[in-house]
Each structure stands twice: as structure tokens, then as C-alpha cells.
Amino acid sequence: MNNSMISASASMNGLLQKLDIIANNMANQNTDGYKRKEASFEDLLTTIKQQHASQQLQGRQSPLGITVGSGARLSQIQINMAQGVLKTTENPYDLAIEGDALFEIGLRTTDADGNPITRPAWTRNGALRVALIAGDNQNSMLTISDGSPLIGTDNEPILVPNGRQITIDQQGNIIATESNNPNGASEVVGRIKIVRATRPQLLESRGENLYVLPDALSAPGQVEQVMEQLDLTLFDTGSAPVRIRQGFLEGSNVDLAAEMAELIQVQRAFQLNARAITSADTLMNLANTLRG
Amino acid sequence: MLRGLYSATAGLIAQQRKHDSATNNITNLNTPGFKQVNVVTRSFPEMLISLVNGGPGQTTKTIGTLNGGVFAEEGLDTFLQGDIMPTDNPTDIAILSNIQVPGLQFDASGKAVNDQGEHVFQPQAFFTVANAEGEERYTRDGKFSVNEDGEWVTPTGNRLLGVDGQPIVIDSLSGNIQISPNGRIFDTVTGEQVLAADGVTPLTIRVSVIENPHQLIREGDGNYRLDPNAEPARLLRDDDTVELLQGYMERSNVDSTAQMVDMMSALRAYEANQKVVQFYDRNMDKAVNEIGRV
Numbered sequence: 001m002n003n004s005m006i007s008a009s010a011s012m013n014g015l016l017q018k019l020d021i022i023a024n025n026m027a028n029q030n031t032d033g034y035k036r037k038e039a040s041f042e043d044l045l046t047t048i049k050q051q052h053a054s055q056q057l058q059g060r061q062s063p064l065g066i067t068v069g070s071g072a073r074l075s076q077i078q079i080n081m082a083q084g085v086l087k088t089t090e091n092p093y094d095l096a097i098e099g100d101a102l103f104e105i106g107l108r109t110t111d112a113d114g115n116p117i118t119r120p121a122w123t124r125n126g127a128l129r130v131a132l133i134a135g136d137n138q139n140s141m142l143t144i145s146d147g148s149p150l151i152g153t154d155n156e157p158i159l160v161p162n163g164r165q166i167t168i169d170q171q172g173n174i175i176a177t178e179s180n181n182p183n184g185a186s187e188v189v190g191r192i193k194i195v196r197a198t199r200p201q202l203l204e205s206r207g208e209n210l211y212v213l214p215d216a217l218s219a220p221g222q223v224e225q226v227m228e229q230l231d232l233t234l235f236d237t238g239s240a241p242v243r244i245r246q247g248f249l250e251g252s253n254v255d256l257a258a259e260m261a262e263l264i265q266v267q268r269a270f271q272l273n274a275r276a277i278t279s280a281d282t283l284m285n286l287a288n289t290l291r292g
Numbered sequence: 293m294l295r296g297l298y299s300a301t302a303g304l305i306a307q308q309r310k311h312d313s314a315t316n317n318i319t320n321l322n323t324p325g326f327k328q329v330n331v332v333t334r335s336f337p338e339m340l341i342s343l344v345n346g347g348p349g350q351t352t353k354t355i356g357t358l359n360g361g362v363f364a365e366e367g368l369d370t371f372l373q374g375d376i377m378p379t380d381n382p383t384d385i386a387i388l389s390n391i392q393v394p395g396l397q398f399d400a401s402g403k404a405v406n407d408q409g410e411h412v413f414q415p416q417a418f419f420t421v422a423n424a425e426g427e428e429r430y431t432r433d434g435k436f437s438v439n440e441d442g443e444w445v446t447p448t449g450n451r452l453l454g455v456d457g458q459p460i461v462i463d464s465l466s467g468n469i470q471i472s473p474n475g476r477i478f479d480t481v482t483g484e485q486v487l488a489a490d491g492v493t494p495l496t497i498r499v500s501v502i503e504n505p506h507q508l509i510r511e512g513d514g515n516y517r518l519d520p521n522a523e524p525a526r527l528l529r530d531d532d533t534v535e536l537l538q539g540y541m542e543r544s545n546v547d548s549t550a551q552m553v554d555m556m557s558a559l560r561a562y563e564a565n566q567k568v569v570q571f572y573d574r575n576m577d578k579a580v581n582e583i584g585r586v
Contacts (some may be wrong), residue, residue, distance in 0.1 A: 002308075003312040003315070003316075004311050004312050004314075004316075007312070007315050007316050007319045008318070008319055010319070011319035011320070015322075018322075038379070038381075040324055040435050040447065040541075041320070041322045041323040041324070042323060042433065042447055042448065042513050042514050043316075043320045043323050043326055043512055043513065043514060044512055044513075045512040045513070046511055046512035048509065055365070057334065057365070060365060060366060061368055061413075061506040062366045062367075062368060062506045062507070062509075063509060063519040063521070063522070065509070066309075066331075066364060066365075066366055066367055067329070067367050067509065067510045068312060068313075068316075068367075069313075069316035069319075069320070069329070069510070069512065070316070070512075071316065071319040071320075072319045072320045072322070072323050072326075075447035075448070075513075076435070076437065076447040078381060078435075078437065080379075080380060080381060082380040100468065198438070198442075199437075199438040199439070199440065200438075201383075201437035201438060201439075202438075202439075202440060217440060222440075226440070265322065266322075268548075269318075269322055272318045272321065272548055272552065273318060273319060275552070275555075276314075276315040276318055276319070276555060279311065279315075279555055279556070280311065280315065282559055282563075283308060283311060283559060283562055286562060286563055286566045287304075287566070289566075290566055290569055290570065290573075291570075291573060
């Protein structure tokens with residue numbers, strides 16, 4: 001049996017998948033709020049060929065039996081939640097989170113029966129828009145680019161009064177001031193809900209920079225356990241502060257140099273495996289031509 | 293009887309095994325915590341060859357000894373430290389293990405000779421995980437993630453154990469986790485050690501030290517189990533030079549150049565054995581078809 005060929009081809013498969021992930025990271029190096037994905041490998045099942053007790057000879061270092069590995073596979077894809085660089089945009093509706101936390105979005109989607117539902121989703125991309133509400137001349141809604149509303153601490157979409165200037169402080173309070181009147185009354189109209197993923201590995205990437213929880217974990221009680229709501233007044237100081245920055249956007253945390261280094265490594269590993277297959281093929285050829 | 297034909301065949305099988313092992317090492321070039329395997333070959337036991345029926349009146353005459361072939365005896369793991377690479381992931385932990393034993397000077401491959409002239413191997417530190425059946429396994433792959441129950445698991449779902457033998461579960465945390473070099477888990481905001489589910493025991497990662505790492509049997513998925521006849525694993529002591537690094541992972545320690553050379557030499561040795569088989573075949577061809585032809 002030609003084990004070399006099997007293990008090399010299994011591992012080439014995994015390397016190709018890793019190449020896809022690297023390509024995706026590189027493609028998203030200018031996507032605001034994008035978090036790079038990392039692939040890791042694990043060695044495949046090892047079989048133990050039993051050896052007879054008479055093979056326990058003097059000088060042997062290991063227990064009886066010889067182990068034969070069968071290559072490697074891609075075992076998991078992790079999202080790297082490291083902070084991206086903050087870019088100034090001077091746009092009051094651009095928000096960035098400094099620290100380990102996420103915005104919550106009410107994502108409109110349909111359930112299994114096709115009925116419209118709203119399910120929570122999370123993002124680091126704070127490029128907000130002001131959307132008019134049909135039939136309401138007083139207020140507008142803060143949404144992300146696809147129109148899904150930003151959620152406040154009361155678990156409702158955040159409404160802001162029309163014709164007011166909006167400032168958002170570090171703790172996520174939305175303050176509306178009368179435009180053209182610096183001395184005018186200002187009031188807090190809402191507070192942005194900020195959550196921290198206590199088990200970030202459970203988050204699934206949904207595209208459009210959104211993360212969702214798998215359906216099995218979407219029951220109301222479970223969501224709060226995995227996505228802990230933060231009270232930002234308590235996170236202002238300390239070793240890992242969480243703050244909201246108005247007028248900034250968070251760039252992607254992809255480091256092109258690091259991705260290139262990974263790419264080279266994957267390519268060389270792929271080449272080595274290809275060589276192993278060629279070599280295993282030569283072995284088979286030699287066996288075939290034993291009786292030349 | 294053509295003894296050499298069987299020796300060459302044994303050589304073919306042994307070289308194939310060496311080739312398989314080198315390939316497996318190459319395929320695991322990117323596997324965190326992987327330790328490269330080197331196949332050790334051994335010659336068949338020596339036989340004494342004597343001449344029988346040398347001639348009338350002659351006693352049996354000894355010719356000499358002969359080894360009837362070769363076999364792949366064992367696959368020895370090289371437990372050298374792999375390179376440490378930053379990952380920025382708080383649940384990635386790398387073990388830096390360089391345990392010294394008084395009176396022994398380990399060489400670069402982790403081997404030493406003691407007073408009795410025996411080979412001794414450097415003890416190695418491992419994470420202790422529990423598999424689905426609850427049995428203890430050892431691994432150097434420190435890429436953990438937190439599952440829905442709050443347990444720290446390896447990609448295959450084995451749970452990381454604490455010093456009390458229970459899986460590590462972190463329920464409440466006011467900041468981030470911080471892991472000290474000796475495996476204690478701290479809260480970055482309160483600065484205090486995180487407590488286990490019972491609210492009393494402080495959480496510490498169970499790092500097991502295996503005195504003779506060659507007694508470990510590889511199981512795949514980065515796991516090892518200890519041979520039941522071997523000396524049991526012990527807990528990490530304060531004087532062991534072992535360090536846990538949070539946010540780092542240990543890369544595979546496979547030396548791709550050496551493995552490539554091993555693979556090529558196995559291939560050529562296979563070819564040489566194949567040639568020997570062919571020579572014997574030609575000998576037999578002559579014996580059967582040409583000798584005695586008139």
C-alpha cells in the first residue's frame with residue numbers, strides 16, 4: 001500500500017483550502033471592519049501497526065507497535081479579532097470601536113417558513129446612515145449600509161430626531177443638539193448597545209461584515225450568555241478599555257506582509273507535497289518493474 | 293536458497309516505511325505542535341552460517357554470521373522545541389519546555405548518557421486534555437477555542453484540563469484572560485486568579501511532564517497517550533524550566549530540508565534493493581533456463 005501518496009494528497013487538499021483563506025484575507029485588506037481569518041492544521045489519524053512481542057529487542061526506545069500517520073487536514077478556521085487601525089473620516093456618522101467589542105444590528109431575514117423575522121447580528125463596521133422612516137416626520141433611524149437598524153441598549157432600533165446635530169460620546173451615548181444653535185438644548189436620545197463575544201469562536205461570518213450565531217445558539221437566553229452586553233462607563237479605564245470613536249472607521253486588520261509570508265509558506269509546502277507524490281510514484285514504478 | 297533475495301525484499305519494505313514517514317512529516321509542516329518522526333531500522337537477528345556436508349570425513353565448518361534482512365523497528369518522535377509564532381489570539385498557548393535533570397547534560401536532540409551508560413531522554417511538558425471518553429491525552433497543540441459550554445477545547449473537541457483534573461470552564465470574567473507562565477489564569481481587570489465553577493479553586497492549566505517522552509504513543513489529531521506500563525505523568529513543578537506563552541503557538545518542528553533528503557535517500561535505497569532483486573532474478577533465470585542446456 002502506498003501510504004505516502006495518500007498522505008501527501010490529503011494534505012494538498014488542506015493546503016488549497018488555506019490558500020483560499022489567504023486570498024480572501026488579501027482581497028479584504030481595504031474592507032472596513034474586516035477581521036482576518038486564520039486556518040490551522042492537525043495531523044490525521046495515526047494507525048498503529050501491531051508488532052509481535054519478539055520484536056521488543058534490547059535497545060528499543062518506544063513501546064511495541066509502529067505508528068503510521070496519514071497526512072494533515074485543515075482543522076479549524078478562526079477569526080482573528082485583533083484591533084484594526086482607526087482612520088479619520090470626519091463624518092459624524094462613522095463610528096469605530098476601540099477595544100474588544102461589537103455593535104449589534106437587527107438583521108431582517110426570513111425564517112424556515114419564509115416569514116420575515118429580525119435576528120441579531122454583530123459587526124465592527126460602524127459606517128452608519130440615517131434612514132427616513134415612512135410615516136414619521138419627526139425621527140430617522142440609524143442603520144448600516146444595507147438598511148438594517150443599529151440596536152440601542154433598550155434592544156430597539158435607535159431613532160434620532162430630524163434636523164438635529166448628532167454627537168456620540170466615547171460611552172456610546174447619542175446626543176442630539178439643535179443645529180445652528182450652539183447654546184441650544186441638547187438631549188441624550190439613546191445609547192448604542194455594545195457587546196463582547198465571550199466565545200468568539202462561535203461567531204459565524206455572514207458576509208457584508210456581519211457575524212451571526214449559529215441557529216442552535218439563537219435561543220433568547222443563550223444569546224445573552226455568549227454575547228455579553230457591556231456597560232461602557234465601566235470600561236473607560238483599565239488594561240483593556242472599550243471606547244467608541246466618532247468620526248473614525250476601523251480599517252481591516254489584514255497585514256499584507258504577513259499574508260504574503262503565509263502564502264509563500266503554503267506554496268512551498270504544496271510543492272514539497274507534490275514532490276512527495278512524484279517520489280511515491282517512482283517507488284510504485286520501481287515495484288512494477290521488479291520483473292523488468 | 294537465495295538468502296539475499298529475501299534480504300533485499302525486506303529492504304524494500306523498510307525503505308517504503310521510511311519514505312511514508314518522511315512524507316507524513318512533510319505533510320505536517322504546518323501542523324501546530326507537531327513533532328517529527330524518524331523511523332529507526334534494525335537488522336534481522338544474526339544467523340550463524342555453517343557448511344554442511346563439506347566432503348567425506350570433514351566436520352561441519354563455520355562460515356560466519358549473516359543478517360537475514362532489515363525491518364523498520366520503531367518510529368521515534370523528535371521532541372525538539374518548535375518555533376514560537378505570535379497569533380494574537382488570547383486562547384492560543386505555546387509551551388516552551390526545556391526541563392533539566394540534575395547531573396545530566398542533554399544534547400541538542402534531547403538525549404544524554406547517565407552514569408550507568410544508558411541513554412536518557414529529556415522530560416517534556418504537555419497540555420493535558422480529556423477526550424470524548426474522558427481519558428487523559430497529551431498534546432503540544434495549544435490552539436484552543438471556547439465551546440458553547442465555556443470549555444476550552446482543541447479543534448477535535450478534547451477538553452483542556454486544570455490541575456484538579458476537571459475541564460477548564462470560565463464563567464464570569466470582568467476583563468480579558470491572562471495566562472501566567474506557570475499556567476495560572478488571571479482576570480486582566482481585577483488582577484485576581486479566575487475561580488473554577490465551584491467558586492473556590494483557582495484555575496490553573498494542568499501541564500503534565502512525561503519523564504521519558506518516547507513512552508508516548510501517537511494517536512493522531514496532535515494527541516499522544518502514555519503507554520500503560522510507563523512511569524505516570526507528573527504535574528509541573530516550580531523548578532521545571534517550562535513556560536506557557538499566551539497568544540503564541542508552537543509551530544511544527546519538521547525540518548523540511550532533512551525530510552526531503554530522507555525521502556530521496558529512501559527512494560534511492562529502494563531502487564538499489566530493487567536492482568538486487570533483479571540480479572537474483574537473472575541468476576535464477578540462468579540457473580533454470582541455461583544451465584544444463586545442451
